[in-house]
Amino acid sequence: MGENGHGGPERSAADLERAGRAALGRQVTVQAEKTRVEPVNGSAGAEVNAAPRSPQEIEADIERARTNLAATLDELVDRVKPANVARRTSEKVRAQFVDSDTGAPRMERIAPIAGGVVGLVVLVALLKRRGGGKKKK
Incomplete structure (x- = not known):
């Protein structure tokens, strides 16, 4: 040695x-x-x-x-790590609709989305009803 x-x-x-x-x-x-x-890599000398x-x-x-x-x-x-990415993403989405301080739902954000979903369901139902009577042979 x-x-x-x-x-x-x-x-x-x-x-x-x-x-x-x-x-x-x-x-x-x-x-x-x-x-x-x-x-190296932009670091200061x-x-x-x-x-x-x-x-x-x-x-x-x-x-x-x-x-x-x-x-x-x-x-x-x-x-x-995929589980951590999913957890952080769900926390961000939840923060958009639930007040982090009180835990109460944020109605000013929930109401427009709920209205949009209801409108979409009504539109789909009307289109099905209208097209349901006419069958092509």
């Missing part, structure tokens, strides 16, 4: 930092005293001090990024 305990050759802190940033999808250019992190970091610090940063990514992925899966 190498001196780093991972079986590979010993890597400098700068090499580990570059590898960690690359794993996070960021391009890195090293300058004399600062490291410039190039923006950031300048950070290029103080030597230990491999353990870099690995901890990578592990934090993985944990954040896992939490974000879990949240996205929860948001697009």
Whole structure:
């Protein structure tokens, strides 16, 4: 095993930092005293001090990024789960017809829809009655 305990050759802190940033999808250019992190996907660029970091610090940063990514992925899966989408949609529809504070029906929204349904039923009944006496042979 190498001196780093991972079986590979010993890597400098700068090499580990570059590898960690690359794993996070960021391009890195090293300058004399600062490291410039190039923006990816429209994110703002950031300048950070290029103080030597230990491999353990870099690995901890990578592990934090993985944990954040896992939490974000879990949240996205929860948001697009069909049962949750259906529940949110039904809550939105219910909110249109029921006052969330009092639980009372919103008659100003229900009455026009009920009137439209009654009108449609009457129209269908009239059309059936009118067309029912004439049969084509």
